[in-house]
Amino acid sequence: MRRLVILVLLIAGLAAAYPATMQASSPPTGQIAFVRDGDIWIMDADGGHARRLTISSKTESRPAWSPDGRTIAFIRAGKGDAFNVCLTQLAQAA
Numbered sequence: 001m002r003r004l005v006i007l008v009l010l011i012a013g014l015a016a017a018y019p020a021t022m023q024a025s026s027p028p029t030g031q032i033a034f035v036r037d038g039d040i041w042i043m044d045a046d047g048g049h050a051r052r053l054t055i056s057s058k059t060e061s062r063p064a065w066s067p068d069g070r071t072i073a074f075i076r077a078g079k080g081d082a083f084n085v086c087l088t089q090l091a092q093a094a
Contacts, residue, residue: 029090033063033072040074042090053088060086
């Protein structure tokens with residue numbers, strides 16, 4: 001639980017410091033997370049193999065990778081002025 005609180009505080013700090021179109025690179029996987037049309041996408045650093053991670057009517061922004069490159073945290077717009085911090089785990093390559 002303590003790690004989650006720290007992660008939420010870290011994401012909140014990033015959200016205040018960077019614009020909504022922020023890109024985040026993952027050193028362990030060599031991929032880039034980015035926002036397009038309000039959804040979170042990932043792609044290889046060379047520009048190939050783009051994949052949408054989220055499909056939502058809510059606007060998502062500010063992707064941030066976990067240190068091990070297995071999880072992406074991002075902000076999702078909620079009701080009114082509320083925002084939610086969300087996590088998505090990436091599937092491991094076989």
